[in-house]
Amino acid sequence: MNHFKLIIVFLFLWTGYTVSAQSARVKGVILDNENHPVGDVNIVAGDKTTKSDAKGHFQIFVPSNKKVALIFTHISLKMITLTVNLKPYETFVFNPVMNNSEEQMGEVFVSSKNKKRVQGITVIDQSTIKKIPGANAGIENVLKTLPGVNSNNELSTQYAVRGGNYDENLVYVNEIEVYRPFLIRSGQQEGLSFTNTDLVQNVDFSAGGFQAKFGDKLSSVLDITYRKPTQFGAALEASFLGGSLAVDAVSKNKKWSAVTGVRYRNNSLLVNSQDTQTNYTPTFADIQTNINYDVSQKWQLSFLGNISQNKYLYQPLTRQTKFGTIDQPMALAVYYEGHEKDQYDTYFGAIKTTYKASPTLAFKLIGSLFHTVEQEHFDILAQYRLGNVDEDGSMNPDNVDFTRGIGTQFNHARNDLDALIANIEFKGFKEWKNNSQLEFGLKFTRESIRDRVVEWEVIDSAGFSINPPILDLPKNNQPYEPYTGPLLPYQNIRATNFNDINRFSGYAQWNNKTELGSSQFWYTVGARFQSWQVSGADIEGKNQTVFSPRVQFALKPDWEMDMIFRLSGGLYHQPPFYRELRDMNGVVDPNVKAQQSVHVVLSNDYNFKMWNRPFKWVTELYYKSLSDVNVYSIDNVRIRYVADNNAKAYAQGLDFRLNGEFVPGTESWISFGYLKTEENYENKGYIARPTDQRLKFAMLFQDYMPNIPSVKVYLNLVYNTGLPGGAPAYSDPYLYQNRLNDYRRADIGFAKVFVDSSNQHLKTGWLKNFKEFSLGLEIFNLFNNQNAITNTWVRDAYTKNQYAVPNYMTSRVFNIKLNARL
Template sequence: MNQSKLIFVFLFLCIGYVSFAQNAHVKGIILDSEKRPVSDVNIVTSGSSSKTDSNGFFEIEIPSNKKTSLIFTHISLKMMSLTVNLKPNEIFVFNPVMSNSAEQMGEVFVSSNNKKRVQGITVIDAATIKKIPGANAGIENVLKTLPGVNSNNELSSQYAVRGGNYDENLVYVNEIEVYRPFLIRSGQQEGLSFTNTDLVQNVDFSAGGFQAKFGDKLSSVLDITYRKPTEFGAALEASFLGGSIAVDAVSKNKKWSAVTGVRYRNNSLLVNSQDTQTNYTPTFVDVQTNVNYDISEKWQMSFLGNISRNKYLYQPLTRETKFGTVDQPMALAVYYEGQEKDQYDTYFGALKTTYKVSPGFTLKLIGSIFHTTEQEHFDILAQYRLGNVNPDGETDIDNVDFTRGIGSQLNHARNDLDALIANAEIKGFKEWSNSQLEFGLKYTRESIRDRIVEWEMIDSAGFSINPPIIPINNQPYEPYTGPLLPYQDVRATNFNTINRYSGYAQYNNQSEIGSSQIWYNVGARFQSWDVSGAAIVGKNQIVFSPRAQFALKPDWDMDMVFRLSGGLYHQPPFYRELRDLNGVVNPNVKAQESVHIVLSNDYNFKMWSRPFKWVTEIYYKSLSDVNVYSIDNVRIRYIANNNAKAYAQGLDFRLNGEFVPGTESWISFGYLKTEENYENKGYIARPTDQRLKFAMLFQDYMPNIPSVKLYLNLVYNTGLPGGSPSYSDPYLYQNRLNDYRRADVGFAKVFVDSNTQSSKTGWIKNFKELSLGLEIFNLFNNQNAITNTWVRDVYSKNQYAIPNYMTSRVFNVKLNARL
């Protein structure tokens, strides 16, 4: 893209909307009589044509304000035609079923009911997810480029949305809620997220104001659908970070289909780029399958299964971190003994059956079981030396002018957890004319067995450092005669059972006000739960959450939609939220409550004769019964007493479209302010107070060599509150980390894709896709800190904040192939 176009884009962002488009679009997915996607369907109209891809998807541009006929033809199915008359910039979603027995004709004059658009749902293309580079590539990597979604940890798949934390996000795969491990405390321990991008067909994301049919969380919904294959296929990915294989299988009678994926990941390439030199030998492996069986035209069954084994062996050797200022450079050297052995084994299985009672009435029954066994065992002794280095010489620890502190730190943990979560759910969907009714009822049983034993000893210049809660310790000036205590000591054993009953009902409708169209959705959900365990019995609690969405599409030449959504949202406590700082479970922790209000504007237009979309959202959340927490890397520790209130407010912008013809890119900007008031002490910034966010996801290709592609993933976040000592009172001392800046870029040489397959000969013609790429993570080698290590000098009684930097610049080679 040349310089003049770039200037025009940024002027557009500053001064508003420009549109000269006079065309409309028809798109959708074509299915056969057995509800399977149909590829290679030709769609022809006067002046343009298109074809469905392997997932049955198509999109075609047609003239607006003009009756236009579209002809759908396929080699083995009967012809189908459609006549439409659409307004400028209108997008009509058409998902027909092609028959092999009778031709079909239809005519549409009413503007489209684009459900996801009016519901405020962001749709992410599955192909884009696979292409965009990132240290932890996948769906979460792309989510972090959206406005309102923040993360300052490229090794983690966790993300925060509009002031919430990592525990406040719902994730569904095929309408089944999935979970993440409990004991993870750092991004490099995580390994693989649940979602396998090789199996994905649709990804929908809502950052707030979502419908009642989605569960009881405060922040967001990620709704993922795995594909249902129609023919045999295989995909392969291999890189320095690991690899994956996915296979599509279909039976001869087309009743059975399955997609199965195997993944392996090794983060050594990234971890070895950090300041700490280690023997790091992780093994992150999982196997996942989605099996479908069509019993009849009305009755289908599916099974989703996952087995994951994450082994994490971490043996730190040395660390050297340079910090300070130009005038006073400093360095910290650490020498380690010991190791960490962690293991996370998870098993997940879900059975789902769908029965079509009548043409407009569908019932679903879903059962799932999630079992995880986790252990976190480590004994690590760190001996450190802190000193000033000569500003005129080499700034390393071997050129120290003055040693400010020496000491050691011993960390010990024997943490073990076993959790079994079972769900049974029934859901219904009734449709008539322009209205729909959805309802559901769910039972969940959570059985948790948890043992926590972790402590820390700190020694500075030969003097044992007692916990900060002991005030009388004036070493070395006065002798200390009290007992020697660990600096931190957490010990607890919890055996708990949580029973939950939840349900929802919601009503959707579409109507008209004059010549304008209106959509609305009103509903409510409830949840009842109780916590029991050894020597504890919690009281039964129940919450109700009414929610609503309204969307208006005025009868304007501009394709504009206005949305207002919100309601009362509750988050009944999960096990982590029941456990306080000492590891003890409080069974009567209440559900956190939040009132959401989201006002948004969605505008489709044309620029450079290509489609674009501008989305603006203003939101406000008022939270009560807040469960205050602290974040250390990715581990969240709650106070578990509901003694706070909070708010979050912000503004999000997103511009996406074809900046380069045939590719989708976007630019995001977000402003957020979130504060909490604990025990009426006053409002202070919450740990997720990410004030400003800018991100860009950009796809391009070389004009003279179009088979060479470029993918850019750029994120800038202002610093989060964090990096303070773990024992500090945030009302007395609160630190804010430096800004997070990161750019990942990928280059790929495409040998075969859908545009070149027919022209290839020899062995390469067997591939539907084949590419080889180079990825550069952290292109500008920015030093981003996730936390601080606090080092004491017992003589001066000073503490120094040593930044714990994330990954530096790393190169990766990746091969992608699909048969």
């Protein structure tokens, strides 16, 4: 593909290149009176012409800084005339409705009012999300290619942003906060993300410095809006990993509309590519619906519901892992008995009502209920053999010429959790003619948690039991000397917690646009508060309150270059959620304080044209100073907190992103990020935090075969330097620091498109029933890189050493996927 060569040349030679031709773009969707798309509409702007496609989509480039008349004509519908005056590189979205009774004329003067660009929000196209391959395809899969967003676990949809952890990210669907299950400890247990990609209309993401209207977390906001359908439709996807079906429905009077999706997933294809051979029978399924009802032009109602059942049945059989060095190759062979039986059932429902008292005044009332019932039960006995590989270099764990260690490990858990979270929230929005807006809201949340933790681990090596590493016990020199101390589990956690948490929160913010000389200037000033109290059967926490002021400034100079400069930040708090209240022993401390972060983000957003196509270069410099830090350890995706707020930390970094139409009509991007984050616990000194992901490079690229344009190619490439997660979870990080190897992964997809909007007029036979139809091949982990998520620590009875045996993620996997849309 010649386009790949162009990217490489661009990266080395690009130094702020721009083209002299200054133009703007008008694009949109043309509909008729019945909300059906209108194809073959002629659009004329001066000496330029184009046509709308079968789905009504069009785009046309026009000269900037001058009045330009656009004329829309159709063989059976009346003409529309529109006059615009656009800034250089401006994109104006115009969605006309054509009728057969009267002609329409209008004049629009457009200045730069792209609110999301001014706010520093990244907008992700829904069609891109659907196309990009990944072991966990969806919104989170695409997020991981953005700068500042890191993950080294392709089996998980969780992600860390700019030094934060998985618990520090806000996720909204239709302005309603959504939650994840609590007990999940491994990415392969997760099943399905809450967000159903088939239902999505808009996806906005902020990696920091977000406004006060968003909630109380430290790292990021993912704001998703589900679509409101205008006509009947259906979408089907099927692959070796499962399938999904989504249906759009609209009533005859257009007052009712609904979009409903059903999904099923089976990760056996991915898990069976790992070192551990298993009997694995997972069932991940959910049904989700978004129903809208227009009571009147001023009053709308909507309902969002989700039922999810994730069953994880896991019976490991054997494991064979090769590791070590060229001079000393080693192998670990493990033979298992027992099984793991986990189940996560979640039920979610939310009602939202919107009342528009006037074009400039609106109110919203939102109520939601989330219920999760979770169990994590396992009894697994592992008998291992550690040794040097024989001299023939076969690296076969069964052929070792010297056995270094033989032992057993028994893990037991009976963890159960039942959580009920209820929310009610009131929001308001008021706009004035001077480009000012006031936004405000109040919210009450009640969380009821019923939790039992029972888990322990026993390790036996060369015939003697190994005592826990964190207790002061008599010296154990078995088998050479008798041991007189007690026999204890290596790890032992037991706790029962019945807790209720009441939270009151609110926000208010003022948005305004003005001018500084000939430049445009936007600012947002706002603040949040939250007050909460934790109570339980035998505990009563104190009432705590935090206040979080936040500001955003954006300046667009009156230059020929289309640039925006932004400065944002403030004081961010994260009042503890249930998992943050629970310490390493499973016991809840009701008086854990909110973690606090002073956050500053300085960024530049530059729109330009290259190859006569739009591009954007975004640079962001950020710094976070954290206090009252609740330190934690990460094992796979399970986070365990110390729960004492006895640390301080910082995070600093620089992110770059170049995105645009490297290939005409498709969006691709390249990301690079540098991050350093450290913590100081009990004034012992600064050490790397578990999310200290120093360097990150990612590429998301869309292309097509030059000689076969109906064959599309999609590339998802990520490189991350190693995380400091290689030490045992129980070890003292000040005594032992170890990093995992770098994470390298490339997923590629090929799709043969039989029908889409560009060739619908040519379809015949059974294909004429489809708006889209494609068949694709996906290759996960294209280069078969061995990426480790954690280490298993195995003791050598002869030298008393422990060896870090990598727990590798998935190897190369092939998948076939079918997509169809009616």
